[in-house]
Amino acid sequence: MQHLPRPRPRAASIASAALVVAGSIGLAVLTAVPAQAAPTATTVSISTPTSVTVGSPVDVDVTIPDTADVYAYDVTLAVDGDLVAYRDGSVTGPDGGHDAVRTADGGDTLHVLHTRLGSSPALDGDLAASVTLDTLAAGTTEVTVTSVEFVGSDGSTTTLTDPASTSVTIAAVATPTPSPTAAVPGPGAYPSDPATAEPSDPATAIAVGDADDASGASRPAGDALAWTGADVLPWAAVALALLVAGTTLITVRARRARREQTGDAA
Amino acid sequence: MTKQNRTRRRARTTAAGTALIALVGTAVAAAPALTAAAAPAVDASPAAMLAPYYTQLDLTGDDQVTEADLTLLSEHLGATAADADWASVSAADTDGDGTITVADLAATSHRMIYDDGPFELVEASTIDMQAAMNAGVTTSVAITQEYLDRIAAYDRTTVDTAPGGRPLNSIITTNADALAAAAAADTERAEHGMTSMLLGVPVAVKDNYDTVDMPTTGGCGCWDGNQTDTDATMVAGMRDAGAVILAKASLDEFAYGFVSEFSAGQPAGSSLLVASPYVTSQSAGGSSGGTGAAIAANLAGIGYGTDTGGSIRIPSTYNQLVGIRPTVGLTSRDGIIPLALSQDTGGPIARSVTDAAVALDAVTGVDAADPATSAQAGKVPTSYTSSLDPEALDGARIGYVTTMVGANATTKRLWDESVARLEAAGATVVPIEPTTAFNRVLSEGSGSTNEFKHDLAEYVEQHLDPDVRARSLQQILESGAYVTSRKGTYQSRDAVTDAQYEAWAGANGSHTTQLAAGKQLVTQMLDDQDLDALVYPSGTPYGTQSTNMRLSPNTGMPAVTVPMGQATAADGTVTGGGVNLEFLGRSFDEGTVIGLGYAFEQATGARTTPALYGPLG
Numbered sequence: 001m002q003h004l005p006r007p008r009p010r011a012a013s014i015a016s017a018a019l020v021v022a023g024s025i026g027l028a029v030l031t032a033v034p035a036q037a038a039p040t041a042t043t044v045s046i047s048t049p050t051s052v053t054v055g056s057p058v059d060v061d062v063t064i065p066d067t068a069d070v071y072a073y074d075v076t077l078a079v080d081g082d083l084v085a086y087r088d089g090s091v092t093g094p095d096g097g098h099d100a101v102r103t104a105d106g107g108d109t110l111h112v113l114h115t116r117l118g119s120s121p122a123l124d125g126d127l128a129a130s131v132t133l134d135t136l137a138a139g140t141t142e143v144t145v146t147s148v149e150f151v152g153s154d155g156s157t158t159t160l161t162d163p164a165s166t167s168v169t170i171a172a173v174a175t176p177t178p179s180p181t182a183a184v185p186g187p188g189a190y191p192s193d194p195a196t197a198e199p200s201d202p203a204t205a206i207a208v209g210d211a212d213d214a215s216g217a218s219r220p221a222g223d224a225l226a227w228t229g230a231d232v233l234p235w236a237a238v239a240l241a242l243l244v245a246g247t248t249l250i251t252v253r254a255r256r257a258r259r260e261q262t263g264d265a266a
Numbered sequence: 267m268t269k270q271n272r273t274r275r276r277a278r279t280t281a282a283g284t285a286l287i288a289l290v291g292t293a294v295a296a297a298p299a300l301t302a303a304a305a306p307a308v309d310a311s312p313a314a315m316l317a318p319y320y321t322q323l324d325l326t327g328d329d330q331v332t333e334a335d336l337t338l339l340s341e342h343l344g345a346t347a348a349d350a351d352w353a354s355v356s357a358a359d360t361d362g363d364g365t366i367t368v369a370d371l372a373a374t375s376h377r378m379i380y381d382d383g384p385f386e387l388v389e390a391s392t393i394d395m396q397a398a399m400n401a402g403v404t405t406s407v408a409i410t411q412e413y414l415d416r417i418a419a420y421d422r423t424t425v426d427t428a429p430g431g432r433p434l435n436s437i438i439t440t441n442a443d444a445l446a447a448a449a450a451a452d453t454e455r456a457e458h459g460m461t462s463m464l465l466g467v468p469v470a471v472k473d474n475y476d477t478v479d480m481p482t483t484g485g486c487g488c489w490d491g492n493q494t495d496t497d498a499t500m501v502a503g504m505r506d507a508g509a510v511i512l513a514k515a516s517l518d519e520f521a522y523g524f525v526s527e528f529s530a531g532q533p534a535g536s537s538l539l540v541a542s543p544y545v546t547s548q549s550a551g552g553s554s555g556g557t558g559a560a561i562a563a564n565l566a567g568i569g570y571g572t573d574t575g576g577s578i579r580i581p582s583t584y585n586q587l588v589g590i591r592p593t594v595g596l597t598s599r600d601g602i603i604p605l606a607l608s609q610d611t612g613g614p615i616a617r618s619v620t621d622a623a624v625a626l627d628a629v630t631g632v633d634a635a636d637p638a639t640s641a642q643a644g645k646v647p648t649s650y651t652s653s654l655d656p657e658a659l660d661g662a663r664i665g666y667v668t669t670m671v672g673a674n675a676t677t678k679r680l681w682d683e684s685v686a687r688l689e690a691a692g693a694t695v696v697p698i699e700p701t702t703a704f705n706r707v708l709s710e711g712s713g714s715t716n717e718f719k720h721d722l723a724e725y726v727e728q729h730l731d732p733d734v735r736a737r738s739l740q741q742i743l744e745s746g747a748y749v750t751s752r753k754g755t756y757q758s759r760d761a762v763t764d765a766q767y768e769a770w771a772g773a774n775g776s777h778t779t780q781l782a783a784g785k786q787l788v789t790q791m792l793d794d795q796d797l798d799a800l801v802y803p804s805g806t807p808y809g810t811q812s813t814n815m816r817l818s819p820n821t822g823m824p825a826v827t828v829p830m831g832q833a834t835a836a837d838g839t840v841t842g843g844g845v846n847l848e849f850l851g852r853s854f855d856e857g858t859v860i861g862l863g864y865a866f867e868q869a870t871g872a873r874t875t876p877a878l879y880g881p882l883g
Binding site: 032063071072073074096098100101102104113115116117118120122149151155157 | 333336337340341342343344350367368370371372375376377378380381382383401402480676
């Protein structure tokens with residue numbers, strides 16, 4: 001039996017390539033109870049976009065496969081609270097329970113909570129939860145599941161520790177300077193048909209300007225200070241325009257796809 | 267970075283992002299706020315269930331755990347006893363570790379009346395039904411239909427293939443309006459939540475309770491056409507609580523005896539007997555035998571009976587059920603066909619103490635039409651469910667009169683086991699030798715002989731359908747439509763004069779005087795030894811234990827009877843027959859005996875399900 005989260009409208013899928021990291025680090029049964037009574041789970045995976053721009057949300061999907069006897073859980077996420085913040089009301093979890101997020105440590109820790117209600121049976125099978133993070137500033141944040149505590153139907157607890165991590169690069173969006181140069185981009189800078197303007201590599205498109213981006217592969221020459229130079233601004237404006245155009249297109253397509261799936265009128 | 271700085275920067279960042287998007291002229295649609303799961307409909311106020319289990323972890327002051335409590339607790343995850351607002355959540359620190367954890371969240375959530383798992387009707391309690399209906403797993407309409415299906419399949423069918431197997435014959439009439447009432451209950455739940463623990467629960471009432479949607483026969487064919495234009499006060503209370511009046515249950519004609527023989531719906535001169543669903547060759551007891559058999563066989567959710575000299579408690583002990591005989595005056599007798607108003611009292615018959623407490627809540631109240639009810643003023647708790655404490659026996663003092671135990675092998679064995687359980691649960695069990703005055707209490711006869719004619723005449727005048735022709739004992743006898751073996755009884759009762767009635771039940775009558783003396787004596791017994799209750803066996807396997815049933819009616823004091831086990835082959839009695847333990851308390855102190863009975867039930871778990879009447883295929 002699979003318990004999937006309630007369908008939710010996805011935020012703009014700026015970077016479609018998601019990084020999924022799964023771990024299976026130590027399973028610890030904290031309460032001395034018969035083995036068959038304790039909740040069980042062995043792995044957890046986390047998925048986020050690899051990169052977004054400041055102001056765009058980050059959808060964090062957590063999947064816990066092949067569980068048994070899970071009445072409640074507390075997924076502890078570590079993030080850089082200076083870069084991202086939990087969007088109120090965005091948490092989802094298995095249908096029919098109570099979901100909440102508790103923010104701690106000045107925003108660096110998120111507890112994603114779920115509990116069944118009343119005498120409802122505990123869950124078995126694959127569990128999925130998600131939260132949306134608002135991006136506050138440029139940089140790279142690890143999004144790490146530092147632990148998952150499960151509570152069984154009899155109150156016994158089991159904990160997965162430090163099992164999964166991913167990272168999100170948040171690109172700054174520079175303010176373009178109005179200038180003739182910026183207003184008239186060079187040949188080929190704009191796609192002739194916006195409908196074909198999907199970025200070939202979204203990660204490349206948005207990784208610019210991130211001083212903490214360790215990958216460096218998509219960064220333009222120079223360091224972050226280069227973004228303050230007037231000679232970069234026109235290109236930044238072009239890049240931003242491309243980015244927003246591509247984002248809008250992806251969002252529209254994603255919504256269209258959802259409407260086709262759900263039959264929503266608009 | 268301080269939190270204040272972070273907040274300010276977050277605000278700036280958001281504004282900057284918005285400006286940038288506007289600058290390039292393309293708006294990225296913000297993701298709409300995600301919708302939380304629909305809140306379960308359990309947060310009606312005031313709370314419907316006040317059992318400590320469901321109230322003690324409430325954090326928001328409404329005596330129940332709802333999603334609001336879970337939200338508050340979630341916001342305090344990680345809070346410790348050192349925090350300034352610890353008091354606001356400390357009640358939910360269920361493991362006592364001084365920190366709010368997800369385990370505490372789960373433990374608190376457990377206290378909601380909600381269950382989205384599979385629902386099984388057989389043996390479902392009111393809590394099971396409410397939890398499933400709150401979760402949308404089932405509805406009152408579905409539950410009501412299933413009970414109607416079970417009645418149709420089981421009640422008049424001989425499902426017991428053993429020698430002597432008989433049909434239950436527990437139901438006289440089913441309610442054609444029951445499904446409409448159930449639909450109304452479902453609407454009420456959708457609009458206002460679980461407003462009552464009886465909301466949408468189908469109940470069967472003994473066919474001596476007036477109902478506007480079904481005739482009230484008293485079990486007599488002579489009154490098959492008694493369609494009253496009002497409900498009994500107790501029935502009105504059930505409807506107010508949202509109960510679905512499902513059916514009228516069989517009874518011993520006019521609530522007279524213990525075998526539940528009735529002529530209602532039968533050709534003149536013929537009658538039927540009600541069988542116990544455990545051993546159908548045995549009687550379901552009486553006089554509320556139909557209620558007992560129906561509830562034991564899961565043909566309704568909860569039942570109501572009446573008790574003059576054992577008529578709630580006998581069917582309860584015969585059918586492994588919980589019965590409450592309330593203090594005379596706690597429940598109005600208006601609109602109930604009387605047997606003897608000096609001792610008549612209506613009350614629940616249920617599969618658990620919890621259900622019985624829920625059922626009792628709906629039917630108390632002062633009723634000008636029954637002056638005896640005025641005595642309850644100020645003595646009735648908000649809900650008897652608040653007494654459902656599994657630890658109630660701890661520290662209790664329980665007395666018993668040694669001569670009430672008897673020598674029946676099954677009863678004695680179960681009694682000894684029960685005393686051990688009471689003591690293991692922390693109670694002190696105090697043996698008491700009977701006195702002459704106490705024996706006099708048990709030897710006082712029933713009021714039915716001298717009061718029936720008088721009290722029946724009042725009912726006829728105030729309630730009987732004008733079209734019913736048999737309007738007196740004499741006319742009932744003339745109709746021929748009654749249990750023929752009762753002819754002599756009806757004749758002798760018809761011969762009772764007004765003077766005899768007055769000498770018996772008048773203000774200074776012998777019976778009136780003895781009942782008052784009995785109440786005073788037994789109350790004094792309790793007080794002298796600082797007892798919370800007296801206990802005694804309610805019966806033997808399919809039999810009564812001496813005059814034990816008289817203690818409650820001859821004192822007017824309340825009694826709760828709870829299953830303590832069944833006969834085994836080794837007992838040499840009636841294998842499978844149930845025997846109950848009865849708790850008798852002070853007048854209008856039903857809460858104490860309900861609590862003691864509940865704790866005993868939790869420690870014992872003696873009720874079994876009749877194997878012959880399982881789920882329908």
